[in-house]
Amino acid sequence: MTATFQTIVLGLGAMGSAALYQLAKRGNRVLGIDRYNPPHTFGSSHGGSRITRQAIGEGLEYTPLSLRSYEIVREIEKQTGEKLLLPCGGLMISNKEGLGTHHIQNFFDNTVNAARQYNIAHDILEAQDIKKRFPVFNVGSHEYGYYEPEAGLLYPETCLRTQLDLAKSLGATVHTNETVLAFHATTSGVTVKTDRGQYQAEQLIVAAGPWLSELLKDSHKALAAHFTVVRQVMYWFDIKDHYESFKPGNFPIFIWEGQGDFATRYGMPAVDGPDGGFKIASPSFNEVVTPATVNRTASGAEAEALFQEQVARCFPSVKNKCLRSAVCMYTDTHDSRFVIGRLPGYSSVLIASPCSGHGFKHSPAIGECLAELATTGTSRIDLSGFAIEKAIAAV
Numbered sequence: 089m090t091a092t093f094q095t096i097v098l099g100l101g102a103m104g105s106a107a108l109y110q111l112a113k114r115g116n117r118v119l120g121i122d123r124y125n126p127p128h129t130f131g132s133s134h135g136g137s138r139i140t141r142q143a144i145g146e147g148l149e150y151t152p153l154s155l156r157s158y159e160i161v162r163e164i165e166k167q168t169g170e171k172l173l174l175p176c177g178g179l180m181i182s183n184k185e186g187l188g189t190h191h192i193q194n195f196f197d198n199t200v201n202a203a204r205q206y207n208i209a210h211d212i213l214e215a216q217d218i219k220k221r222f223p224v225f226n227v228g229s230h231e232y233g234y235y236e237p238e239a240g241l242l243y244p245e246t247c248l249r250t251q252l253d254l255a256k257s258l259g260a261t262v263h264t265n266e267t268v269l270a271f272h273a274t275t276s277g278v279t280v281k282t283d284r285g286q287y288q289a290e291q292l293i294v295a296a297g298p299w300l301s302e303l304l305k306d307s308h309k310a311l312a313a314h315f316t317v318v319r320q321v322m323y324w325f326d327i328k329d330h331y332e333s334f335k336p337g338n339f340p341i342f343i344w345e346g347q348g349d350f351a352t353r354y355g356m357p358a359v360d361g362p363d364g365g366f367k368i369a370s371p372s373f374n375e376v377v378t379p380a381t382v383n384r385t386a387s388g389a390e391a392e393a394l395f396q397e398q399v400a401r402c403f404p405s406v407k408n409k410c411l412r413s414a415v416c417m418y419t420d421t422h423d424s425r426f427v428i429g430r431l432p433g434y435s436s437v438l439i440a441s442p443c444s445g446h447g448f449k450h451s452p453a454i455g456e457c458l459a460e461l462a463t464t465g466t467s468r469i470d471l472s473g474f475a476i477e478k479a480i481a482a483v
């Protein structure tokens with residue numbers, strides 16, 4: 089007999105675990121399915137930390153999502169005693185020539201505007217202020233910064249685990265190590281076929297991260313083509329000799345806009361103690377992959393190149409000793425915008441692809457909005473700017 093649910097959540101990464109928790113919280117009879125056992129290292133939600141910030145430079149419509157996510161995270165922390173968020177401050181660095189970009193042009197100015205519009209505490213720092221406050225940042229005299237005290241990092245694995253545990257404790261059914269092969273619209277909802285069985289539901293939320301195109305390529309070719317999966321590498325460099333300068337409290341999360349030959353770089357304080365290194369990465373869009381083909385190991389040559397291009401210039405006190413690295417994937421869109429909404433022709437299927445390298449911080453609120461859309465048809469935060477029709481029109 090086919091098991092029936094009110095909602096099925098396909099994929100239990102950042103977005104799926106948040107949606108599952110929010111649905112279970114609403115008393116929804118929900119099944120979550122994942123091909124692995126999240127949190128895992130095969131998708132987009134691993135690596136120990138993700139930047140979070142309140143004023144969002146990728147577009148004004150994102151700031152309500154980040155502010156609501158802070159509220160949800162703090163509620164979950166209070167409820168469970170788990171630590172999901174480290175508000176260690178955040179520094180965005182740009183240059184006065186206005187040549188920098190991060191995800192989109194005008195990222196820095198948009199961030200400042202969002203902070204002003206939403207009354208988010210911040211300081212504008214000149215180069216000499218940055219050097220005084222955070223001496224290990226080797227900023228040039230033409231650079232300046234936006235500092236947000238409430239910015240910081242989220243622990244992604246803890247976020248996923250905690251929301252999945254909460255969902256289960258609230259009655260959600262979770263099937264791990266089970267792969268969805270296909271889904272079909274029916275008159276009463278949707279049928280989901282996996283490598284272990286078949287399920288029926290009124291609503292399906294597809295939060296498959298970098299596997300999304302594979303699921304859509306036959307039924308929604310144009311939409312599938314909107315997503316490009318690109319390989320990313322995160323590195324941890326040794327800071328043992330300068331740990332005090334890199335530890336949380338003395339060192340913020342940072343996004344340092346690229347210009348000219350230098351690509352954007354971002355990083356985190358040394359959250360794993362003096363021996364854990366500090367994490368730095370530079371978004372890269374050259375290596376188009378699929379989850380099946382991606383090389384999941386970074387070479388010594390890649391670490392050397394990252395050190396020479398980024399670390400040596402920006403943090404001259406850091407030793408050329410890469411302690412470890414991790415490979416992850418962005419599901420990128422041409423304009424870095426999220427894609428969230430009802431799948432054309434499938435009134436009972438919601439697609440959620442909020443990545444392009446900046447989705448994690450919004451995942452608690454996106455999960456809540458998905459749960460609201462699945463149960464009531466509307467969400468407290470307007471997601472129409474991320475509608476699928478817009479994405480398809482742009483292909």
Ligand SMILES: Cc1cc2nc3c(=O)[nH]c(=O)nc-3n(C[C@H](O)[C@H](O)[C@H](O)COP(=O)(O)OP(=O)(O)OC[C@H]3O[C@@H](n4cnc5c(N)ncnc54)[C@H](O)[C@@H]3O)c2cc1C
Pocket residue numbers: 098099100101102103104121122123124126130131132133134135137138139140266267268269295296297298299300303320321322369416417418440441442443444445446447448449450
């Ligand atoms: C290196 C890197 C750095 C980043 N830094 C930041 C940052 O600092 N701040 C920020 O806000 N965002 C950041 N992001 C983006 C953020 O991490 C992503 O937006 C977010 O993790 C995407 O979550 P997701 O749920 O869409 O995908 P995932 O977490 O990958 O989840 C997808 C899930 O679906 C499952 N699945 C897929 N197909 C199937 C199937 N057929 N059947 C069953 N299960 C399936 C997978 O196993 C997986 O668990 C970064 C991303 C990367 C890669």
